[in-house]
Amino acid sequence: MIGDFSIHATDGQARLGELHTAHGIVRTPAFMPVGTVGTVKSLCPQDLRDAGSQIILGNTYHLYLRPGDELVARRGGLHRFMRWDGPILTDSGGFQVFSLSGLRKLTPDGVEFRSHIDGSKHLFTPEKVLDIQRNLGSDVMMVLDECVPYGADHAYTLKSLDLTHAWAARSRENHAPGRNGQLLFGIVQGGFFKDLRERSAEAVCSMDFEGHAIGGLSVGESTAEMYDLLAHTAPLLPAHKPRYLMGVGKPLDILEGIEHGVDMFDCVLPTRNARNGTLYTSQGQVNIKRAQYREDDEPLDPACSCYTCRNFSRAYLRHLYVAKELLSYRLNTIHNVRFFLDLAAGAREAVAHGRFEVYKARFREIFQPAEAT
The missing domain is CATH 3.20.20.105 (Queuine tRNA-ribosyltransferase-like)
Incomplete structure (x- = not known):
């Protein structure tokens, strides 16, 4: 009802x-x-x-x-x-x-x-x-x-x-x-x-x-x-x-x-940050504009199965962002939205199995340093 x-x-x-x-x-x-x-x-x-x-x-x-x-x-x-x-x-x-x-x-x-x-x-x-x-x-x-x-x-x-x-x-x-x-x-x-x-x-x-x-x-x-x-x-x-x-x-x-x-x-954080080149991954935050990704052929997040991570490299995502191409907004947003939705889905599974404290601790270890600044 x-x-x-x-x-x-x-x-x-x-x-x-x-x-x-x-x-x-x-x-x-x-x-x-x-x-x-x-x-x-x-x-x-x-x-x-x-x-x-x-x-x-x-x-x-x-x-x-x-x-x-x-x-x-x-x-x-x-x-x-x-x-x-x-x-x-x-x-x-x-x-x-x-x-x-x-x-x-x-x-x-x-x-x-x-x-x-x-x-x-x-x-x-x-x-x-x-x-x-x-x-x-x-x-x-x-x-x-x-x-x-x-x-x-x-x-x-x-x-x-x-x-x-x-x-x-x-x-x-x-x-x-x-x-x-x-x-x-x-x-x-x-x-x-x-x-x-x-x-x-x-x-x-x-x-x-x-x-x-x-x-x-x-x-x-x-x-x-x-x-x-x-x-x-x-x-x-x-x-x-x-x-x-x-x-x-x-x-x-x-x-x-x-x-x-x-x-x-x-x-609005996942969409706004996507447009600013800040991306959320299972390994922490990634600022895709950084020069270190210029020749990085790895996917943005190897643990993610979104369209962006399945098909494009960090080098390509950096290129799009630096070139101010509209596709940058789209691919970055696809990933960030998926990350936040997966975060909630993972929490649902963790609660169902009585493992939420462990689940939260894993993300605290990944994001606490970045989010404390």
Whole structure:
């Protein structure tokens, strides 16, 4: 049944689960490639299927501005428009709006902002962002919230939290559970104050959303701060519903989240870094622009079976990057997305066999030095 979430195995707090959506089952832990404007940059839907993608993410703010959610609706929704037949999660656009800083104004009703494209004025209310996501036809919708900036004091964060909770309540009232086959997730905020995280979890989880997200992390804090707050917040969320850590992160960040019982992740890191020449492999990070790869005939990652690693050498990948060829974006992204999807798939297998701690330790040994810099 749509919305059902079942847990099939645990290893400590790590969980192996399944979330049923209108467009298929998502096995968790799951990584969601980011398709901001209806495309995962440089990849086509077949690339995503070949890489093992179960679910992808789209962005409400960007799709609302261009090409417009009503245009997408007239073409049968986002699945049909972009020819992706698997599940789609859409965020509320709140993070993008609040990142506009001087171009937006917060009100009890919602948030007024000016488009980064043409300066036109718009208003996002909790109800409006759900209308947009209904037009897009996503399987999982997110409520409107405010992501407070890192360093915000307790008083500001509390004021923001009260507004976020009011918006969440309006969102729940506007969208009955399972309406149109679309699930609605609430978002726990609270900045970097544990008492406010507890307050937010209690308030949001009382509204009976189909899943819950942890927002407001990876916004400039140290890794230690993020892990501490993650460890405190994740157990506050209901164990019988999916948990989603928004916008995080690096391979070790994802494994840390899984260790604390998080089920779903998204991040632009694999695609953005691919375009910048930073690639993730079973041997650690590779900066493909370096001269050391100029005559390296080995595959990027001998342990990877993606299209890029099966067919091309490091020397060729370096050549494409240095020459600024568009194929560089595509081949690098194919590999990085596959790496992150394999990371999640490996975690699922490790949890199933009670070996998650060993699995995580292996990646810590590979990536800790690179990610500590």
